[in-house]
């Protein structure tokens with residue numbers, strides 16, 4: 001039986017109660033990440049492993065870098081669609097010789113939550129020149145699967161889509177069945193960018209655009225199962241990774257924002273600690 005928990009807000013040392021609706025999964029890695037989560041979370045294991053690996057993809061390739069004896073802790077729940085939503089995740093990594101963590105938190109001024117480390121560093125990298133000012137999360141990277149040529153950004157229908165670089169609109173709405181409303185921009189350096197599944201185009205073929213100009217609103221048209229923007233770049237007829245093409249930055253928060261973040265991470269650690277204590 002689980003002991004009664006103090007109702008007060010916890011310190012790092014005192015485990016906190018697990019809020020209703022949350023699941024805590026903690027496990028020691030025995031085989032692959034997928035097997036570890038299948039054993040620990042049953043039917044939800046595969047989905048949880050995928051979401052977990054995505055969180056740490058910026059620093060680690062968990063197919064290669066995970067070691068027997070590593071420990072994983074995740075606090076998660078299912079959203080209204082049944083998708084797994086991770087609230088906090090930790091990995092005690094033998095390879096790195098330390099614990100890495102990702103905490104869901106909304107930075108002041110941001111429209112959406114993201115994942116952050118305790119030291120104020122955002123976990124996901126951002127494009128230096130991006131097609132969206134803000135988005136919920138990146139749901140697909142080029143390296144995820146060779147059959148998918150772009151980066152996917154989860155974002156509500158109607159989010160302004162910007163041209164990250166100056167160029168000229170070369171096509172709109174080709175192959176509608178697959179792409180839905182779509183816009184193609186030829187950048188000045190020869191790069192060819194495609195923006196797919198839009199709700200509305202704001203430009204016509206032949207229009208010149210500057211960096212930051214709104215060219216469309218994001219949507220869920222064509223072969224798309226949830227609102228998102230598919231952003232693809234080609235150069236010399238070959239698909240290139242937008243992360244390489246545009247370059248990346250990693251944001252940091254400081255001062256009062258960092259204090260707020262640290263308060264949240266210690267609250268999460270206390271919740272994850274509760275799971276460990278009751279194991």
Ligand SMILES: [Zn+2]
Pocket residue numbers: 140148150151152229230231
């Ligand atoms: Zn896509």
